[in-house]
Amino acid sequence: MEAYLEPTPPAALAGIRICDFCGQLAGAGATKWLAAFGAEVIRIEDPEREGRWDILRGIGPYVDERRGLEFGGGYNNHNTQKLGVTINVRTARGKELLTELIRQSDCVTENFAAGVLERWGFGYEQLKVIKPDIIYVSNCGFGHIGPYGAFKTWGPIVQAVSGLTYASGLPDQPPAGWGYSYMDHTGGYYMAMAIMLALLHRQRTGEGQWVDLACTEAALTLHGPALLDWTVNGRPSRREGQPHSNRNTSPPMAPHGIYPCAGDDAWVAIACRDDADWERLTAAVESTWTEDAAYASLDARQTNQDALDEDLGAWTATQDKFAVQRRLRDAGVPCSAVQTPQERVDHDPDTEGLWPEVSHTAMGRVRVDGLPVRMSRTPWRIERGAPCLGEHNEEVFGRLFGLSTADVAQLRAEGAI
Amino acid sequence: MSALAGVRVVELASERIAFAGKLLADMGADVILVEPPGGDPARGYPPFLDDTPGPDRSLWWWHYHTSKRGVVIDLESAEGRARFKALMAETDVLLESEPAGRLARLGLDYDDLRQVRGDLIFVSMTPFGRGSRNDDAPVTDLTILAGAGPAWSCGYDDHALPPVRGGGGQGFHTACHFAALSALTALLYRASSGEGQFIDVSMHGASNVTTEAASYSWLVARQTVQRQTGRHAAAVPTQGTQMLCKDGRWVNTGVPPRSPAEFGYILGWLRELGLEEGFPDAIFLEIGAAMPKPITYDLIGVDAEATAIFSAGREALALIAENVSAYDYFIGFQRRGIAVGVIYSPEEAFEDEHFRARGFQTAVTHEDLGRSFRYPGAPYQLPASPWRISRRAPKLGEHDRDILG
Numbered sequence: 001m002e003a004y005l006e007p008t009p010p011a012a013l014a015g016i017r018i019c020d021f022c023g024q025l026a027g028a029g030a031t032k033w034l035a036a037f038g039a040e041v042i043r044i045e046d047p048e049r050e051g052r053w054d055i056l057r058g059i060g061p062y063v064d065e066r067r068g069l070e071f072g073g074g075y076n077n078h079n080t081q082k083l084g085v086t087i088n089v090r091t092a093r094g095k096e097l098l099t100e101l102i103r104q105s106d107c108v109t110e111n112f113a114a115g116v117l118e119r120w121g122f123g124y125e126q127l128k129v130i131k132p133d134i135i136y137v138s139n140c141g142f143g144h145i146g147p148y149g150a151f152k153t154w155g156p157i158v159q160a161v162s163g164l165t166y167a168s169g170l171p172d173q174p175p176a177g178w179g180y181s182y183m184d185h186t187g188g189y190y191m192a193m194a195i196m197l198a199l200l201h202r203q204r205t206g207e208g209q210w211v212d213l214a215c216t217e218a219a220l221t222l223h224g225p226a227l228l229d230w231t232v233n234g235r236p237s238r239r240e241g242q243p244h245s246n247r248n249t250s251p252p253m254a255p256h257g258i259y260p261c262a263g264d265d266a267w268v269a270i271a272c273r274d275d276a277d278w279e280r281l282t283a284a285v286e287s288t289w290t291e292d293a294a295y296a297s298l299d300a301r302q303t304n305q306d307a308l309d310e311d312l313g314a315w316t317a318t319q320d321k322f323a324v325q326r327r328l329r330d331a332g333v334p335c336s337a338v339q340t341p342q343e344r345v346d347h348d349p350d351t352e353g354l355w356p357e358v359s360h361t362a363m364g365r366v367r368v369d370g371l372p373v374r375m376s377r378t379p380w381r382i383e384r385g386a387p388c389l390g391e392h393n394e395e396v397f398g399r400l401f402g403l404s405t406a407d408v409a410q411l412r413a414e415g416a417i
Numbered sequence: 418m419s420a421l422a423g424v425r426v427v428e429l430a431s432e433r434i435a436f437a438g439k440l441l442a443d444m445g446a447d448v449i450l451v452e453p454p455g456g457d458p459a460r461g462y463p464p465f466l467d468d469t470p471g472p473d474r475s476l477w478w479w480h481y482h483t484s485k486r487g488v489v490i491d492l493e494s495a496e497g498r499a500r501f502k503a504l505m506a507e508t509d510v511l512l513e514s515e516p517a518g519r520l521a522r523l524g525l526d527y528d529d530l531r532q533v534r535g536d537l538i539f540v541s542m543t544p545f546g547r548g549s550r551n552d553d554a555p556v557t558d559l560t561i562l563a564g565a566g567p568a569w570s571c572g573y574d575d576h577a578l579p580p581v582r583g584g585g586g587q588g589f590h591t592a593c594h595f596a597a598l599s600a601l602t603a604l605l606y607r608a609s610s611g612e613g614q615f616i617d618v619s620m621h622g623a624s625n626v627t628t629e630a631a632s633y634s635w636l637v638a639r640q641t642v643q644r645q646t647g648r649h650a651a652a653v654p655t656q657g658t659q660m661l662c663k664d665g666r667w668v669n670t671g672v673p674p675r676s677p678a679e680f681g682y683i684l685g686w687l688r689e690l691g692l693e694e695g696f697p698d699a700i701f702l703e704i705g706a707a708m709p710k711p712i713t714y715d716l717i718g719v720d721a722e723a724t725a726i727f728s729a730g731r732e733a734l735a736l737i738a739e740n741v742s743a744y745d746y747f748i749g750f751q752r753r754g755i756a757v758g759v760i761y762s763p764e765e766a767f768e769d770e771h772f773r774a775r776g777f778q779t780a781v782t783h784e785d786l787g788r789s790f791r792y793p794g795a796p797y798q799l800p801a802s803p804w805r806i807s808r809r810a811p812k813l814g815e816h817d818r819d820i821l822g
Contacts, residue, residue: 012606025629037602061630061638061652073637074630143798148771152756153671155629156648156658160669161747163763165647167584168571174659175667175760176581179570179642179650180629189594194797196601197420197444201802203608205418209801216766217777218796223585223763224480229464230764231791232476238762245584248559250477251432251462256559258568258579265576269563273555334555336564338580341628341635341642344566350545350621355636367636372592372622373599374546377614378606 011038012378016199019098019105020044020082022191023054025181026155026215027111027139028078029188034195035081036371036380042101042396043079043387047086047417051389053112063363069389070362076386077368080358084387085396086417089120093416097397098122099130104400106202107135107195113152114144124210133208135198139191143214153215155181162219167226169243176245186222187215225250247305254301255281258338259313261321267338268321270312270328274298277333284331285315360385393417419445420802424604426510428485430457433620434514434542435481436586436593441510441600442484443795443804449504449820450487456813466786472813473785479810483781483792487811488820492523500821501525506533509607510600514542517552527615536613538603540596546619556620561588565624570631570642570650574657580644591627592620659760660735666743667760674730674755675712680705682753683733690740701729767793783809 016039020031028043035041045051050069052058061073087101088094102108108127110117117123117138127134138144141153141161156177159165165177194211202208220227229235237243246257248271256271272278275298282290289295289311294304301308316324321337328335337343344351355367363385371380397403397411411417421441426448428438442448461470462477490504491497502525505511511530513520520526527539541547544556562568562582572581599616607613625632634640634652642650647659647669658670674680684702687693705712705726716723738746747759766772779794795804 010606010610012602015609016605033598033602061634061640063637073633077633077637142771143775146771146775148751151751152754153758154756156669157671157756157758160758160760161766161769163761163766164583164585165669165760166762168581170573170578170581173573173578174661175647176572177647177659177669177760178567178583179572179644179648180567180631181649182567182583182587182627182629185627185629186591186594189598190796192598193440193594193601194799196598196605197797197802198799199605200601200608201418201420201799203605204422205801207801209799211797211799213797214775217772217775217794220763220766220772220777221793221796222587222590224793225462225464225477226585226763227767227793228476228480228790230767232466233464233468235464236762236764238765243584246559246579246582248557249463251459253557256557258559258563258582260579267563267568267580269560269568269582271557271559273557277555329551329554332555334557334560336556336560338563338568339566340569341566341631342639344564344625345632345635348564350549350551350619351625354622354625355632369626369632369636371595372546372619372626373595374617375599375603375614376616377612378602 010378011381012375013037013039016040016107017105018042019101019108021108021110021112021117022139023111024056025074025078025184026187027109027191028054029185030139030191030195031082031109032078032080032188033192033371036382037378038381041082042105043082043084044087044098044101045084045389047088047390047415048090051086063366073366076358076360076363076366079386080368080382081384082387083392083396084390085393086390088416091414091416093411093414095121097401097411097416100401102127102130102134105131105134106199107137109137109191109195111139111191114138114140114149128208133202133206135195135202135208135211137191137195137198137211137213139187139213139215141215143212143217145212155184158183158187158215158219162216163223163237164219167223167237167243168245170246171241171244183215183219187213187218190218252298252302254298254305255308255312257309259309259316261316261324262318263320266321268316268324269336269338270316271334273334280331281328281333284327284333287315356382358383358385361388361391390417418802419805420799421446424510425449425508426512427451427504427508428512429515430459431514432459433589434512434593434596435459436590437512437540437542437596437600438485439481439483440593440597443806445802445805446510448485449816450482450485450811451490451501452487452813454489454491460813480792482810484805484807485811486816486820487814488817489814490821492525498523498525502530502533504820505530505537508534508537510538510540510604512540512542512596512600517543531613534613536607536611538600538607538613538616540600540616540618542592542596542618542620544619545621547617558582558586558588561620561624565621566628566631567624570628570644572644573646576644588620588624592618592623595623656731660738662738662743662746663740664742668738668743668746669758669760670734671756671758673727674734675727677706677708677711679755680726680730682755683730683737686737686749686753687733690737692736692740696733696736698725698729698732701726702733705730779806781806781809
């Protein structure tokens with residue numbers, strides 16, 4: 001541990017204990033937020049399957065040539081600041097340990113397929129018997145209730161069924177979708193919000209509850225105006241010329257797109273919000289094509305957007321993407337290079353402080369995603385890497401249950417942990 | 418009882434932060450939307466009710482300002498600033514995404530407002546975080562998603578096509594998720610300590626940490642992911658997962674089958690559809706179904722039999738797609754325990770029986786129009802403190818008298 005000269009600032013969520021079964025990203029991302037603000041997140045894994053329910057445990061990227069369940073880069077990224085214990089819920093002793101942990105926790109969180117916790121004997125009704133004001137937050141693709149409650153999902157499936165995949169693409173092409181599990185991240189954000197909302201409710205009323213979060217449903221809220229265009233005006237998103245998601249109609253902007261630049265796979269995004277932006281753009285471009293009557297007004301530019309994209313793309317194509325970015329930003333036009341991971345992680349001053357380095361017991365020092373917020377009184381802390389399998393068994397079972405090192409060794413020998 | 422009942426939020430109208438206010442308002446916070454004289458420009462955003470523009474007809478406005486009340490305050494006038502400060506004295510949370518320096522110039526920044534409300538939670542959302550050298554750079558949802566990483570990962574195998582910005586305003590949404598998360602965290606802290614605080618949310622930062630493996634592949638292993646059609650961007654190319662079905666619609670087949678049970682289900686469905694005869698590799702599905710355990714990824718391309726079984730599984734998925742509709746493909750495989758998804762448009766998802774059964778469609782009364790409309794519903798279901806749209810979006814200055822007196 002490093003020594004701090006300054007007194008440690010307070011942790012916003014100190015004193016809150018989470019009995020956490022969350023994994024992958026959709027669940028683990030939620031409790032990562034809570035742990036970063038000082039909640040005690042105790043992540044429980046299955047010793048028999050060596051925690052491999054979470055597929056990220058053993059898969060890359062890897063820091064070096066070492067492989068195995070302690071070396072998954074994604075697992076480390078999503079589970080910083082958490083404590084890790086093993087409990088085998090197939091055993092009677094394991095069930096007792098879990099029961100006691102629930103009794104001492106504020107929340108139980110999980111993102112298994114619907115019904116898993118119930119089959120273990122820890123459904124919401126049983127949780128309430130153990131702790132009457134428990135907050136239980138389940139997060140799965142379709143939720144626990146409804147005709148598709150038994151269906152299974154991954155992030156890309158959630159995105160497909162909720163309209164997000166469809167709404168990302170170019171005309172006359174297949175869906176482009178999201179090149180990653182946007183809804184695993186975002187499902188995690190909603191899960192963290194739900195946990196905190198339920199904590200606020202309990203603080204006032206003393207009452208716990210079961211929050212049934214369906215990632216697909218959270219995703220469906222992210223199409224608001226398009227859905228109202230359907231329910232109010234009867235206009236579907238599935239129509240000729242759609243989707244065309246590099247363009248913008250609400251509000252209308254033109255030009256609005258991603259244009260080629262000099263170099264390999266180099267691109268720049270440009271948006272003109274109004275006529276003033278267009279005038280600033282034409283001043284910066286200094287080319288006669290901008291004077292074409294076909295581009296004289298926003299309406300005209302929208303009508304002639306294909307030709308406009310050609311002309312603007314021909315202008316950008318010979319230039320460096322950051323040169324275009326600088327030139328147009330200086331002119332006051334919204335513009336950004338499409339940044340590669342290296343550019344935004346290593347060379348972008350606006351991501352300074354966003355990639356904290358953590359200490360992982362097996363992997364060593366590794367950089368991870370931080371949080372994009374600075375809270376003046378209660379800053380986040382991400383210093384410890386993800387736990388190794390059962391890394392905190394002795395510490396947690398000792399502190400919470402008063403078990404000795406020998407007791408914990410005995411539990412391990414019996415296969416309870 | 419609402420989770421946020423009794424919490425007063427003031428939101429300075431801005432397209433960037435509107436969704437954060439909605440997240441809190443629909444959970445019961447008393448959110449007061451402050452607009453300048455003449456109204457916020459977003460009142461002019463299409464689409465409009467019956468495609469007829471008007472300040473109270475924007476469906477963008479309707480969606481992002483549910484459950485809020487609205488007042489007009491001219492912050493450029495001394496009288497307006499006095500009114501605003503009086504309002505802030507009774508406010509728990511301020512949400513603002515004003516142009517850089519504006520609030521400081523008006524004497525309404527955090528250090529000014531904490532004088533009138535000591536435990537204020539002040540949420541500032543800016544494109545790059547307060548104090549960035551790019552403070553004055555104008556941004557849109559597109560430019561945020563381009564600079565912060567999402568666009569790099571989205572698009573097509575063919576890199577002659579540009580990267581794609583995912584639709585729906587997700588750059589703004591992601592920043593708003595973090596604004597709401599921070600506000601809730603600060604409310605919990607205030608409940609235990611009595612202290613408010615200043616919160617600086619970076620829109621660029623928010624999308625930067627919402628790229629999954631794109632960021633951490635670089636952070637951990639200095640690998641650069643490359644965009645691929647309809648699936649995860651990856652450092653090493655992967656096989657396609659989208660398939661075109663008999664009805665011309667697409668499905669996502671997710672993670673390719675590897676377990677004995679999955680090969681058994683696929684074979685079963687091929688037989689039901691009468692397709693086994695015309696598919697010689699069905700024999701490998703049979704072998705796959707009888708394996709003692711799933712094929713591991715390290716065997717694929719190395720072990721001949723495992724590779725043949727794995728390929729037969731993928732080919733069978735494609736063959737079935739050619740013979741059924743996208744919806745039947747989705748339901749058929751899910752009922753057989755295999756995670757695939759139909760690629761719905763947003764309205765198709767909205768009308769699907771599952772979401773209807775869960776009560777997702779929410780009726781909102783527009784008493785002024787004598788009509789009721791269906792809105793998107795709850796992102797999460799908290800039965801003891803339910804999500805609820807308590808009222809339609811406010812008209813300009815609709816609550817001036819109630820709130821400002």
